[in-house]
Amino acid sequence: MLALMLQQEAVGGPVEKIARTFGVDWPHLTAQFVSFAIVCAALYWLAYKPVLRMLEARRQQIALGLANTEKINAALANIESQRQSVMADAQAQSTRLIAEARDIAKRLQEQEAQRSIVTAEQIMAKAREAAEQEHARMFAELRREVGRLVVQTTTAVVGKVLTPDDERRLAEETARHLAAH
Numbered sequence: 001m002l003a004l005m006l007q008q009e010a011v012g013g014p015v016e017k018i019a020r021t022f023g024v025d026w027p028h029l030t031a032q033f034v035s036f037a038i039v040c041a042a043l044y045w046l047a048y049k050p051v052l053r054m055l056e057a058r059r060q061q062i063a064l065g066l067a068n069t070e071k072i073n074a075a076l077a078n079i080e081s082q083r084q085s086v087m088a089d090a091q092a093q094s095t096r097l098i099a100e101a102r103d104i105a106k107r108l109q110e111q112e113a114q115r116s117i118v119t120a121e122q123i124m125a126k127a128r129e130a131a132e133q134e135h136a137r138m139f140a141e142l143r144r145e146v147g148r149l150v151v152q153t154t155t156a157v158v159g160k161v162l163t164p165d166d167e168r169r170l171a172e173e174t175a176r177h178l179a180a181h
Contacts, residue, residue, distance in 0.1 A: 142178075143171075143174070143175045143178055144171075146174055146175075147167075147170065147171030147172075147174045147175060148171075150171070150174045151166075151167045151171065
């Protein structure tokens with residue numbers, strides 16, 4: 001294009017007229033165009049390329065960060081599901097342990113109740129036995145006393161002194177008579 005413009009300058013065409021109207025100096029314009037191209041190339045290689053590399057590196061870091069975030073979120077979701085599972089297992093186990101403890105407590109209570117009943121029955125049996133023994137002792141004492149009173153009364157009524165054989169015989173008859181009633 002530059003060559004075309006230079007060629008038209010020599011010819012003196014319409015571009016040349018417009019260029020002269022605006023005061024275009026072709027050698028200076030060409031030098032400025034070359035200088036601008038050099039500055040653009042230098043800026044492209046020295047500024048734009050490093051900025052593009054830096055932007056690409058940041059883009060990769062951001063992509064890596066997003067991938068890591070997704071991995072972390074997936075790991076957190078996995079950990080949360082494991083936590084929920086562990087909590088559910090712990091809840092089920094605690095419920096089972098509480099139920100077992102209640103069953104054990106109920107069995108222990110029933111065992112203690114049975115043991116208390118057996119102990120009470122033993123105490124009652126011992127009390128009955130003691131009462132029967134006391135009754136038998138008192139009845140024997142009563143027989144002796146009644147026999148003694150009969151002998152004493154008979155001695156007083158008959159006015160005769162009874163022999164030990166007579167006393168024994170009267171005591172035995174009285175005891176038989178009391179045992180019959």
